[in-house]
Amino acid sequence: MTTIRTTHRIEVSAPAAAVYRVVADVTSWPLYFPPTVRAELVSGDDRTQVIRIWALANGELRTWTSARTLDEAALTVEFEQTTPRDPVAAMGGAWRITGRPDGTCTVELDHHYRAVGDTPENRDRIASAVDANSTSELAALKAAVERTAEEPELLVAFEDSDTFAGSVEDAYEFVRDLAKWPERIPHVLRMEVREEVPGLQSMEMDTRSPDGSVHTTRSGRVCLAPTLIAYKQTRLPGVLAAHTGEWAFEAAGDGLVTVTSRHRVVIDPGKLASLPQPPGTLADARAAVRAALGANSRATIAVARQYTENLHRDPTTHESEGGTAVSELTFDQLRGFLLRAVGEEDSTDLSADDLDAELSALGFDSLAVIDVTSKLEQHFGIKLPEESTAEATTPRGLLDLVNGVLATSA
Numbered sequence: 001m002t003t004i005r006t007t008h009r010i011e012v013s014a015p016a017a018a019v020y021r022v023v024a025d026v027t028s029w030p031l032y033f034p035p036t037v038r039a040e041l042v043s044g045d046d047r048t049q050v051i052r053i054w055a056l057a058n059g060e061l062r063t064w065t066s067a068r069t070l071d072e073a074a075l076t077v078e079f080e081q082t083t084p085r086d087p088v089a090a091m092g093g094a095w096r097i098t099g100r101p102d103g104t105c106t107v108e109l110d111h112h113y114r115a116v117g118d119t120p121e122n123r124d125r126i127a128s129a130v131d132a133n134s135t136s137e138l139a140a141l142k143a144a145v146e147r148t149a150e151e152p153e154l155l156v157a158f159e160d161s162d163t164f165a166g167s168v169e170d171a172y173e174f175v176r177d178l179a180k181w182p183e184r185i186p187h188v189l190r191m192e193v194r195e196e197v198p199g200l201q202s203m204e205m206d207t208r209s210p211d212g213s214v215h216t217t218r219s220g221r222v223c224l225a226p227t228l229i230a231y232k233q234t235r236l237p238g239v240l241a242a243h244t245g246e247w248a249f250e251a252a253g254d255g256l257v258t259v260t261s262r263h264r265v266v267i268d269p270g271k272l273a274s275l276p277q278p279p280g281t282l283a284d285a286r287a288a289v290r291a292a293l294g295a296n297s298r299a300t301i302a303v304a305r306q307y308t309e310n311l312h313r314d315p316t317t318h319e320s321e322g323g324t325a326v327s328e329l330t331f332d333q334l335r336g337f338l339l340r341a342v343g344e345e346d347s348t349d350l351s352a353d354d355l356d357a358e359l360s361a362l363g364f365d366s367l368a369v370i371d372v373t374s375k376l377e378q379h380f381g382i383k384l385p386e387e388s389t390a391e392a393t394t395p396r397g398l399l400d401l402v403n404g405v406l407a408t409s410a
Contacts, residue, residue, distance in 0.1 A: 001089065001118045004127065008134040009108045014145040016099030019107055020075050022141060023095045026051045026068075030232050030244045031264055032144040035133045037061060037220040037232040037244075046070060050082070054200070054222045056234065057129040061200045061220045064088075075099065087122035089114040107141065109134050143241075153282045154241070154267045156289050160297045161260035164378075166308030168249045171257045172226040174304045175247045178203055185303050186370050187296055189214065199223040204235070210295045210365050239275065239285065241268035243293075255312070259304055261297035265289055295367045302374040309378050329376070329402040331355070334395060337375055341368040355396040362395075376402055 012019055022032060024046070029036040035055040042050040042065065049068040054061060065083040070076075080092035093111040100106075111130050115122035147154065174184075178193040178201065190206040201221040208214050218235035229247040236243055248260040267285055272278050279285040335350045342364060354362055359369055373389050376382075376398075382405050392401045 001114050002123070003090075003112055003114055004123065005110070005112045006127075006130060006134070007108055007110050008131075008138055009106060010138040010142050011104065012107055012142045012145055013104050014142075014148065015103050016075050016097045016105040018145050018148060019097050019105055019141065020072060020077075022145060023077050023097070024070055024072070026053075029053075030230075031242050031266065033137045033140050034234070034242075035136060038222045038230040044068075046072070054220070054230075055133070056220055057133065058125060059202075061197070061202055061222075063200065063222075087116045087125050089116045089118075091126075107138060109138060150269070153286075154269065156265040156267065156286045157263065158290055158294065159260055159262040160294055160301065161258055162298075162301050162305055163252050163256050163258040164305040164309055165255055165312050166257045166305075167255075167312075168251050168257050169226045170308045170311050171259050171304055172229070172247075172249045174307050175229055175249075175259075175300070176223050176225070178205075178221075181205070184307065185300055187299055187367065199225070207296060209292050210367050211292075239268050239271045240265055240289070242266040257308065259301050261301060263293050263297070265293070295365075299367045299370055302371045306374045306378055328406060329380070329399055331395070331399065334399055334402075337372050337379075338364060338368070338395070341371045341375075350395065355399075356394050358393055359395065359398075360393070372398070380406060382406065 022028060026039045026041060026049075029039045033055075035057065036053060037056065038054040040052050042052050044050055047070055049070065050065060051068060052063065052065045054063045056062075062085055064081050064085055066079045066081045069078045071078075075097040077095040078092070079094065081088065081090070084091055091111065091113040093109065096108040096110065098106045098108075111134070113126055113130065115126055144151075178191055181188040181191050187208045188205055189208060191203065192205070193201055193203045195201045199222065201223060202218070203221060204216065204218045206214055206216050215237040216235065217233050217237055219231045219233045221229055221231040223229050227249050231245055231247075233240070233243040243263065243265045245261065245263045248262065250258045250260070252258045267282065267289065269282065269285075272285055279288055331352060338350060338359075350362065360366075364372075373384055373392075377384055380402065382402070384401060384405060388401050392398045
């Protein structure tokens with residue numbers, strides 16, 4: 001059987017030790033290496049390791065396990081796949097980093113591989129994937145290490161979570177079932193999803209941001225039922241150089257589940273000037289990214305909460321969260337729901353004088369209103385008509401809508 005050997009190399013204007021740290025820390029690869037969707041350390045230490053990788057190869061999301069031998073003194077990391085997948089019969093290689101006195105280095109990425117059946121078609125498929133991924137990874141490694149000094153300013157990491165009634169399995173299934181997102185989640189306009197291998201999803205979707213703009217993104221997702229869904233955007237919106245994230249599901253006791261959305265983003269500073277309203281500083285850009293991605297995550301969690309709680313609610317009762325039957329939404333209650341949707345620390349306030357003011361003019365965007373109506377449905381155990389909800393654009397309109405539904409449900 002033919003063994004093919006290749007070497008790809010790149011020059012890096014950074015110390016060899018800095019390059020080695022990125023190569024050695026496999027858990028950071030999804031953020032820095034474009035083909036890698038998820039990577040985890042299965043076992044081992046700083047000398048020998050077993051790792052599992054989920055990565056794109058020729059547009060397909062694939063997974064395999066590798067054994068690694070790390071030598072920090074020699075600045076090498078050798079690897080061999082222990083669970084190769086068709087069309088790969090065997091694959092291994094090494095990262096080799098050679099430093100120079102001027103603080104720069106050369107990085108070489110070697111591969112050796114054999115193809116299933118030793119056919120030309122399989123050899124060509126592997127060669128194409130190895131060449132594309134090696135070139136992409138080396139370029140990304142160079143960019144990541146050379147911007148090390150800027151990294152704290154460019155990296156945005158945050159999470160949003162909520163705890164509500166339901167099971168881990170039901171919450172996980174809501175997030176996993178991408179095909180139903182356009183009919184379930186208001187900011188998702190279009191979704192295409194492929195899942196040729198169970199648990200490995202490739203998706204393309206159109207989403208509407210809080211400012212009304214529409215973005216198309218592509219992602220690879222790794223679904224590890226029922227506690228984790230990890231993803232990486234492979235087609236990025238606007239100013240992002242990288243975006244990885246995960247959905248985590250954890251039992252919280254007493255029939256509750258906690259759903260957490262985590263994001264890690266690298267901003268591309270070279271693209272900020274192309275925005276219609278460029279942020280004045282990187283701090284402004286980080287805040288805008290956090291606001292946009294967080295708003296969509298919170299909206300998704302709100303709908304997941306509604307879906308999950310509805311599965312576990314007795315449809316014959318309409319009770320408040322405190323367990324007491326209710327028949328009316330008061331202005332003070334609505335005020336609380338609205339202010340919580342934008343954050344207690346927000347300067348937005350409400351009084352009875354604002355009953356007929358447009359919610360948008362009061363500082364509540366469409367995603368905040370979606371969050372409020374979802375929580376009102378959960379709180380009172382009702383379903384608000386979609387067409388009427390869209391027409392309830394003032395506090396009075398929301399009060400009348402909810403109280404009208406409560407009156408007919410009593």
